[in-house]
Amino acid sequence: MACAPAHPPGAARPLAPPAVALEHVSQVFRGTGGQSVTALRDISLEVAAHSFTVIVGPSGCGKSTVLRMVAGLLPIRAGTGRIFGHPIERPRDDTAMVFQRPALLPWLTVTDNLLFPLRHRGRPVTGADRDRAARMLETIGLQDFARSFPAELSGGMQQRVGIGRALLGAPSLLLMDEPFSALDALTRDEMSFELLRLRERHRSAVLFITHSIPEAVLLADRICVMSARPGTIRETIEVDLPAPRGPQTLRLPRFHDLCEHLRALLTERA
Amino acid sequence: MPLFRLLRASAPLWLPPALAVAGLLALWEVTARAGLIPPFLLPAPSAVAAAALAVPAPQWLGHVWATLRIVLLGFAAAVAISLPLAVAISRFALFRRSIYPILLVIQSTPIVAIAPILVVTLGAGDLPRVVITAMIAFFPIVVGTSTGLLQCPDELIELSRSLGATTGREYRQIRLPYALPHLFSALRVAITLAVIGAVVAEFVAADEGVGYFIRTSTAFFRIPLAFAGLALLSVLTLALFGLVGLVQRLFFPHSLAASDARRSS
Numbered sequence: 001m002a003c004a005p006a007h008p009p010g011a012a013r014p015l016a017p018p019a020v021a022l023e024h025v026s027q028v029f030r031g032t033g034g035q036s037v038t039a040l041r042d043i044s045l046e047v048a049a050h051s052f053t054v055i056v057g058p059s060g061c062g063k064s065t066v067l068r069m070v071a072g073l074l075p076i077r078a079g080t081g082r083i084f085g086h087p088i089e090r091p092r093d094d095t096a097m098v099f100q101r102p103a104l105l106p107w108l109t110v111t112d113n114l115l116f117p118l119r120h121r122g123r124p125v126t127g128a129d130r131d132r133a134a135r136m137l138e139t140i141g142l143q144d145f146a147r148s149f150p151a152e153l154s155g156g157m158q159q160r161v162g163i164g165r166a167l168l169g170a171p172s173l174l175l176m177d178e179p180f181s182a183l184d185a186l187t188r189d190e191m192s193f194e195l196l197r198l199r200e201r202h203r204s205a206v207l208f209i210t211h212s213i214p215e216a217v218l219l220a221d222r223i224c225v226m227s228a229r230p231g232t233i234r235e236t237i238e239v240d241l242p243a244p245r246g247p248q249t250l251r252l253p254r255f256h257d258l259c260e261h262l263r264a265l266l267t268e269r270a
Numbered sequence: 271m272p273l274f275r276l277l278r279a280s281a282p283l284w285l286p287p288a289l290a291v292a293g294l295l296a297l298w299e300v301t302a303r304a305g306l307i308p309p310f311l312l313p314a315p316s317a318v319a320a321a322a323l324a325v326p327a328p329q330w331l332g333h334v335w336a337t338l339r340i341v342l343l344g345f346a347a348a349v350a351i352s353l354p355l356a357v358a359i360s361r362f363a364l365f366r367r368s369i370y371p372i373l374l375v376i377q378s379t380p381i382v383a384i385a386p387i388l389v390v391t392l393g394a395g396d397l398p399r400v401v402i403t404a405m406i407a408f409f410p411i412v413v414g415t416s417t418g419l420l421q422c423p424d425e426l427i428e429l430s431r432s433l434g435a436t437t438g439r440e441y442r443q444i445r446l447p448y449a450l451p452h453l454f455s456a457l458r459v460a461i462t463l464a465v466i467g468a469v470v471a472e473f474v475a476a477d478e479g480v481g482y483f484i485r486t487s488t489a490f491f492r493i494p495l496a497f498a499g500l501a502l503l504s505v506l507t508l509a510l511f512g513l514v515g516l517v518q519r520l521f522f523p524h525s526l527a528a529s530d531a532r533r534s535s
């Protein structure tokens with residue numbers, strides 16, 4: 001199914017407010033020893049509705065901090081942050097998070113893990129919810145593991161459950177913090193293609209963190225390159241690769257040019 | 271060797287420990303009959319059994335029930351005090367730092383020394399015995415449960431926060447289930463301590479119970495009877511220990527699998 005990219009670069013701006021808008025956000029952490037660490041300095045960042053934005057940057061530059069602020073887990077003290085035009089005050093129901101580790105509950109079956117957000121928010125789980133969970137299991141290719149426990153799944157399968165759990169609530173915004181970093185290279189590619197397929201269906205906006213250059217180029221409509229402490233956004237790259245993305249994207253010369261460009265940006269010392 | 275292998279492959283799990291106990295009893299019997307140890311110091315198992323059978327069954331049952339009642343009441347009280355305490359300890363760092371020294375003081379007070387005082391202050395009846403039992407059983411539950419609650423992985427807590435859950439739900443649906451293996455390990459230790467607590471209490475002040483029975487038998491130099499009471503206590507402890515495991519297996523089977531996985535990894 002040929003699906004147009006959400007908002008190809010150069011297309012007219014949507015009237016809807018952007019999924020995420022950070023303006024002049026800074027963050028200073030106070031260490032236990034009394035010294036302070038400026039983790040972020042004057043970050044401005046926009047994720048258009050339905051678009052895929054990737055943040056890359058060296059370790060410790062503040063990527064997770066940005067994500068935790070957007071998720072409402074860390075209050076924004078300097079600057080402003082908005083999701084779909086609303087100030088970020090607390091975690092929102094239309095936002096879902098996928099963590100670096102799958103964060104599954106070991107005592108719940110795969111199905112119950114998928115339904116956990118409902119239960120944890122105190123909503124009753126209806127038959128319709130169970131149907132949706134069953135369909136999600138098929139989507140993530142785990143229909144045979146509905147009653148398995150997480151310990152009985154491979155790392156990649158567990159991560160798929162984590163992603164399925166986030167997608168089940170049909171979030172308008174999906175936040176992903178290095179979701180594939182614990183996987184081997186092959187599984188990682190597979191998971192990327194799967195994520196692209198899933199997203200075509202759900203059309204969520206995505207803010208995605210990775211260390212992997214090819215992963216960033218493959219997935220992103222826009223890449224924000226961050227510099228090391230204090231974290232700032234050094235450059236923004238619009239990725240003009242054709243949709244739909246998939247295994248064939250990896251063979252395009254333009255893909256390799258973009259990877260080279262990104263690698264040069266990341267390795268050059270500021 | 272082939273016999274050994276056969277035993278290992280096909281024997282039910284209870285067989286090896288049962289054989290070990292039987293062997294020990296046989297050795298003891300032989301030693302006692304050879305006259306190596308005077309019978310008033312260490313009576314033969316057969317003499318102990320004979321003495322035990324001479325006591326009417328209803329009398330035994332009365333003593334066992336008296337002890338069991340104190341053990342269960344004291345254990346229940348210990349659980350009821352420990353769980354909220356463990357939750358508070360894991361939730362508030364300040365509370366944790368201020369309460370721990372107090373808990374340690376209580377734990378390190380010799381129960382034998384404090385038992386007579388408690389009997390004087392709390393008067394006759396079950397209350398002092400229950401309090402003594404609870405005092406000795408609560409510490410491992412508090413420590414084990416609060417450790418389990420605090421060891422919950424950060425990503426599960428972040429998950430809970432990102433779903434906007436209340437602290438109550440965070441505890442009920444994430445932290446407490448995660449702590450179950452720790453809780454049950456602690457309960458197993460605590461139930462054996464509870465038996466000790468009940469017996470200590472009966473030594474100090476009681477007119478029935480297995481501890482009382484052992485004390486009076488010793489006072490009248492009826493050593494085989496004292497040993498019979500002792501054996502009964504061991505059986506009681508084993509049964510209670512097994513009961514805790516059974517409850518875990520029946521009602522929280524997954525906490526068992528999780529603790530096994532963690533042990534083997």
Ligand SMILES: Nc1ncnc2c1ncn2[C@@H]1O[C@H](COP(=O)(O)OP(=O)(O)OP(=O)(O)O)[C@@H](O)[C@H]1O
Pocket residue numbers: 029030031037039057058059060061062063064065066229
């Ligand atoms: N809660 C905190 N308290 C104090 N300092 C913190 C805290 N969280 C993050 N930091 C500091 O902020 C900086 C950025 O951390 P962050 O986790 O956002 O980096 P990152 O870009 O996600 O790194 P990585 O790629 O290794 O995950 C680091 O220097 C870290 O030490």
Ligand SMILES: [Mg+2]
Pocket residue numbers: 063064065177
């Ligand atoms: Mg990080």
